[in-house]
Amino acid sequence: MLAVLWIMGALSGPAAGAEEPAPAPAPAATPVAGNWFEHTLDRFFGRNTLPGDELGGAGLNAVDPFLEYDGRKIEVIIVNQVKAFEAGWDDDRIVAERLLNSLSRPLYDYTHESVIRSYLLFRRGDPLIPFDLADSERMLRGLPFIQDARILVAPLAGPGEGVAVIVETSDRWPFGATATVIDQDHWRGRVYNRNTMGLGIDIGHQVLHKKDGEPAWGYEGRLGLVNLGGTFWNGTLEYEDSYRQGRTRVALRRPLVHPGLNIIGGLLWEDFDERGELAGRNGFHDTDIWAGRVHRLYDHRRLRGRRRAVIVPAMRFRSLDFYSRPRAVCPDSNSQYRDRDQVMGSVAWLQATSYKTSFLFADGEVEDILSGAQVKLTGVYELGEFEDRPGVFLAGRRQDFHTSGRLTGLGFAVGGFVDEGRLEDGVLELWGVYASPLLEAGRLGHRFYGELDYTLGIRRTPTDRIFLDDRAGVEHLEKQAVAGTRRLVLKGRYRLFTPHSLLGFRMGFFGYGDLGLIRGPGRVDGNGRADDHTRVRAGVGLGVRLRNPMLVLPTIQVHVYWVSEADGGGDFRLGLGLGGTLDEPTIADDLKPGILAYE
Secondary structure, eight states, X not given: OHHHHHHHHHTOOOOTTOOOOOOOOOOTTSOOSSOHHHHHHHHHSEEOOOGXXXXXXXXXXXXXXXXXXXXXXEEEEEEEEEOSSOTTTTTTSOHHHHHHHHHHGGGOOOOOHXXXXXTOOOOTTSBOOHHHHHHHHHHHHTXXXXXXXXXXXXXXXXXXXXXXXXXEEEEOBOEEEEEEEEETTEEEEEEEEEEETTTXXXXXXXXXXXXXXXXXXXXXXXXXXXXXXXXXXXXXXXXXXXXXXXXXXXXEEEOOSXXXXXXXXXXXXXXXXXXXXXXXXXXXXXXXXXXXXXXXXOOHHHHTTOOEEEEEEEEEEEEEEEEEOOSOOBTTBOGGGOOEEEEEEEEEEEEEEEEEEOSSSXXXXXXEEEEEEEEEEEEEEEEESSOEEEEEEEEEEEEEEOTTSOEEEEEEEEEEEEETTEEEEEEEEEEEEEXXXXXXXXXXXXXXXXXXXXXXXXXXXXXXXXXXXXXXXXXXXXXXXXXXXXXXXXXXXXXXXXXXXXXXXXXXXXXXXXXXXEEEEEEEOTTSOEEEEEEEEEEEEEEEEEEXXXXXXXXXXXXXXXXXXXXXXXXXXXXXXXXXXXXXOOSOSOOSOOOOOOO
16 A cells, blocks of 8 residues: 555655755754654654645635625636656656656646636626625536636726736646555456546446356446536436446536526436445436526625525426336335436525635645525425325525534424325434534644434335435444334544654544434334334444545545444454545535435
């Protein structure tokens, strides 16, 4: 693993032309500030700075830097790309690093300026609108192949008090590779490029092998296109033929990336055939179309940094047609496998403002997070295989981000279908999240996180179950470990951020603890009745995070963990994984009409 980290670190260097000054020797009589732990890190590991360091974990309203230039004429727009992989930056590096850079440089294309300009909501000659600059900066920074984006405004001398707008971006190294090895007869490997030819084209290939699988060798491919023609429509094409599944998926999507859009929507078609242990039990065609109209409830000329609100009425049609499924599909069982057509309509209200921060869910990059609230009411009429029925669903979330860096959030969702005046196949969900401000410990920073998730099934069909497993929030608990009808998961996280890096990978440490409770029918008594009882599962872990912000590779986590087993015991194990340990919450994740999934 260290060899892989060394290679990736060699591919990411400082900006072109940047010189690293030789460190001045510290006087022998002057001790280095900090405790023994910081001394050890300074001695054995280097230090690197990231764009988010200057924020120090605090929050800054994204529109504030531009308010003083409100209404002034934009005379010129300059796009400047920081060149991180040009010739010259590695002149003082070791021979192996210079060799790796010389091999990789011909493969790398910087993001075309036309791609960057397609995300700018302003043009030369326009009056400067602070929200347009803030939204443009946020959208650029959210692209997977952009490490950081910054928009600056420079007043120009002369009549008219015009301004120049400078757009600075820094690319990530777009190539990546991951591998999962179970044993020599069961593994998969993936390679991808998030920014092919500098056009933002996402291409990925994966080879899957399982000796006793059918088929033994498989392939998965992905093609992704962003902001087609500057319209903010994104497209994806996915294909897989392996022992896991056969799948073809085509999708177009236009989310509410900024409130200036008038129309949002999407189109999806999918052919899915599950294989392996569930072969012949889950195969379907899915067609999904939706569209919404954005009505703005604000005037940007009078807003001056307050939250913007929109109302989005939307319509959706979805058709699900199964061609393979369990035999026992009837009115009172296996409802998830029924053929159905659904017509849905919704009204969503969203009010939010955007903040910039750091050291929240990432590792030192500038992060964008929304603060505000959303409420969505959805009505649905289902043309089912056995019956037609109406349904209604209501969801709401509130999320507050404070300039101190503290995050709090609460949410709910409830609804179901109506049959003979009674609610059936219903769901109730409650959600809460908390993140402390960034706390200081010398030159180190740390945060505490907490999350609560509660799910309850309301008059579900007897075979419907939810599960307590890794996907439900208890880390490393095996898939579908425990089943029931109501579930409570409590998650606690701790992260320690350091300014140190290992071969270019920013280092951090983390710990976590998960507690899950699930209740539902269990043992069957002599009369054929199942009693309700509660089962508990827990897990704890401690480890290190490695992340190179200049690469598109996900975070690498190495940790020791313990998770409880069915008999109440458990073992300590060593884990190596990709990704984070806490999902980033949002209040604007999905404005399309939809029913609540019971999962």
